[in-house]
Amino acid sequence: MHNSSRRGFMGAAFGLVAGVGAVGSLVAMKKSWDPLPSVKAAGFTTLDMSIYPEGELITEKWRGKPIFVLKKSADMVSKETESQKARDIVVDGSHFMIAIGLCTHLGCIPAYKKDVEEFQCACHGGKFNAAGEVTQVPPPRGFDIPPFRIDGKLMVLGEEGPEYKQMKETGVTL
Ligand code: FES
Secondary structure, rough: HHHHHHHHHHHHHHHHHHHHHHHHHHHHHHHHHOOOOOHHHHOOOEEEHHOOOOOEEEEEEOOOOOEEEEEEHHHHHOOOOHHHHHEEEOOOEEEEEEEEOOOOOOOOOEEOOOOEEEEEOOOOOOOOOOOOOEEEOOOOOOOOOEEEEEOOOEEEEEEOOHHHHHHHHHOOOO
């Protein structure tokens, strides 16, 4: 009798532990399915453009792709050619290069060299300037610009605002 009640207790205790474990793993599984907070709402990513430092490349993520964000200094803006200006995205008076951070040759991720203000692709030697234009082949075109909509100091990636539509119409991006 003593033994059977002990077995009963052990069984209940094991059941409780197993139950807690199962709930714990379900919670962990659900967490791994949930998108990152910034990527919720059907693939849109909202960036606060007021937080980026000048001249530093920051890589964000949108729909699994790296997104380059480079806030240009006044000096960088003053040196821009007309075609480079056409690729600038201006948010609240600041100029940005925002682009999908994949080489348009075969998709490697180029590295930004701040001292020479250019992107260098280690795979086959392609180069891009700070505006995202090709300066050395084999990449067939400049960085692609993701769909975006400007909303005050915010940028919503994944939505096509008027500035993005104009870039597409004028052939600045595909
Ligand atoms: Fe960049 Fe080939 S993938 S140069």
